[in-house]
Amino acid sequence: xxxxxxxxxxxxxxxxxxxxxxxxxxxxxxxxxxxxxxxxxxxxxxxxxxxxxxxxxxxxxxxxxxxxxxxxxxxxxxxxxxxxxxxxxxxxxxxxxxxxxxxxxxxxxxxxxxxxxxxxxxxxxxxxxxxxxxxxxxxxxxxxxxxxxxxxxxxxxxxxxxxxxxxxxxxxxxxxxxxxxxxxxxxxxxxxxxxxxxxxxxxxxxxxxxxxxxxxxxxxxxxxxxxxx
Ligand code: DX5
Ligand code: ZN
Numbered sequence: 149x150x151x152x153x154x155x156x157x158x159x160x161x162x163x164x165x166x167x168x169x170x171x172x173x174x175x176x177x178x179x180x181x182x183x184x185x186x187x188x189x190x191x192x193x194x195x196x197x198x199x200x201x202x203x204x205x206x207x208x209x210x211x212x213x214x215x216x217x218x219x220x221x222x223x224x225x226x227x228x229x230x231x232x233x234x235x236x237x238x239x240x241x242x243x244x245x246x247x248x249x250x251x252x253x254x255x256x257x258x259x260x261x262x263x264x265x266x267x268x269x270x271x272x273x274x275x276x277x278x279x280x281x282x283x284x285x286x287x288x289x290x291x292x293x294x295x296x297x298x299x300x301x302x303x304x305x306x307x308x309x310x311x312x313x314x315x316x317x318x319x320x321x322x323x324x325x326x327x328x329x330x331x332x333x334x335x336x337x338x339x340x341x342x343x344x345x346x347x348x349x350x351x352x353x354x355x356x357x358x359x360x361x362x363x364x365x366x367x368x369x370x371x372x373x374x375x376x377x
Contacts, residue, residue, distance in 0.1 A: 149326075149327075150327060150328070150329055150330075150350040150351075151350065152345075152350050152352075152372060152375035152376045153179040153180055153212075153350065153351050153352070153375075154177070154178045154179050154180075154352050154354065154358075154368055154371050154372050154375070155178060155179065155180040155181060155182040155212075155214055155331070155351060155352065155353045155354070156170070156173035156174075156178040156180075156181055156182060156353075156354065156355070156358045156359070157182040157183075157184055157216075157306065157333070157353050157354065157355030157358075158170060158173075158181060158182070158183060158184070158355075158359075159184045159195060159305075159306045159355050160306040160307065160355050160356050160359055160360065161173075161359045163195075163196060166196075166200065166204060167204060167207040167208070169359070170204065170207070170208060170211070171207075171208075172364070173358055173359070173364065173368075174208075174211065175365075176358070176364040176365040176367075176368050177365055177368040177369055177372065178358065178368055179212070180211060180212035180213070180214055180351075181204075181208070181211055181212070181213055181214065182214045182216055182333065182353045182355075183196075183201055183204075183213055183214065183215050183216060184216045184218060184355075185197055185198070185201070185215060185216065185217050185218060185219055185225075186218045186219070186304075187218065187219035187220060189219070189220045190218050190219050190220045190249065190251075190252055190303070191218045191303050191304040191305075192304060193304060193305060197225075197228070198215075198225055198228035198229045198231065198232070199228070201213065201215060201229060201231075201232045202228075202231040202232045204232070205231075205232040205234055205244075209234055209237075210234075210236055210237065210243070211243065212241075212243050212244075212245070213232060213234075213243060213244050213245065214245045214247055214274065214295075214331070214351075214353075215229050215232070215244065215245060215246055215247060216247045216274075216276065216297070216333065217229075217246065217247060217248045217249070218249065218303050218304075219248075219252070220252050221252065222246075222248035222249070222252055222253060222258075222262050223253065223256075223258045223261055223262050223265070226246060226262065226265045226266050226269060226271075227269065229244065229246055229271070230244070230246075230266075230269035230270070230271060232244050233269060233270055233271060235270075242270060242271065242272050244271050244272065245271060245272035245273065245274050245294065245295065246262075246266040246271045246272070246273055246274065247273075247274030247275070247276055247295065247297055247331075248262055248274070248275065248276060249276045249277070249278065249303070250275055250276065250277050250281060250285050250286050250289075251277070251278055251281055254285060259275075259289055260289075263275075263289065263292055263293065272294040272295070273292070273293045273294055273295075274293060274294065274295040274296070274297050274329075274331065275289055275290070275293045275295070275296055275297065276296075276297035276299060276333075277296075277297070277298065277299060277317070278299050278302060278303055279299055279300070279301070279302055279311055279313075279314055280302075283317045283320055283321070290321065290324070290325065290328070294328070294329060295328065295329035295330070295331055295351065296321050296325075296328065296329070296330050296331070297331045297332075297333055298314050298317045298318050298321070298330065298331070298332055298333075298349070299314070299332075299333055299334055300312075300314045300332050300333060300334040300335055300336065300344070301333075301334025301335050302334075303334075306355040306356050307355070307356045307360075308334060308335050309335050310334065310335030310336060310337070310340040310343070310344075311334070311335070312340075312343050314332075315343055315344065315346075315347035318330055318332065318344065318347035318348050318349050319347045319348060321348070322347065322348025322349075323348075329350060329351050330348060330349045330350060330351065331349065331350075331351035331352070331353060332344040332349040332351075332352060332353065333353040334353075336352055336353060336354045336357055336371070337354060337356075337357035337367070337371075338357065338367055338370045338371055338374075341354075341370075341371045341374045341375065342374050344375075345374050345375045345377065349375075350375060352371060352375055354367075354371060357371070
């Protein structure tokens, strides 16, 4: 069975103190960091890029980084994220994942290229789909990737409402792949995590649900318990 993991999206933390804010979430019990890269094109906003992620790696050599590339040309930034590549010194586990959107690669026939290039650099690979994208688009590639990211908001910003209708996709992927990681991202909080867990998601991203609550550790442990059940 897939391990239940809670990932903190740092998008809405105090990003000027990114390493400290990441540490704060890790101390509160999150299992990994979800790093939202935004380019001002695939989504309107611009967040931070691979250079910042590479710097963050030196502060956090043993933490899993899920790099969520909300950018139009993920084919052009694989090497830059690979600069943050790391393996766990004890377990050998790959700690850097390149998660890109099928909407950006499929129309240009670049999906396979991105998967192959990320692998060549030793990274784990995640394939994301936005709410408006039918599951059929990603199905041909799921055998080859480590994780499917089912977006539960329209990508672009934190603090939006969880789209429960996307759970249909989670259920379908889980039925086909009992052992593969499925991540949900967007609007996941203590109140919405159950729906995602019930559908079969095991990697749970939460941004404002972690950083904009009174008791971070309580929110994280509550969400984790829901997914472990
Ligand atoms: C949305 C980003 C998410 C977002 C999550 O475009 O991909 O990772 O920051 O934030 P919450 O949990 O607040 O929806
Ligand atoms: Zn994200």
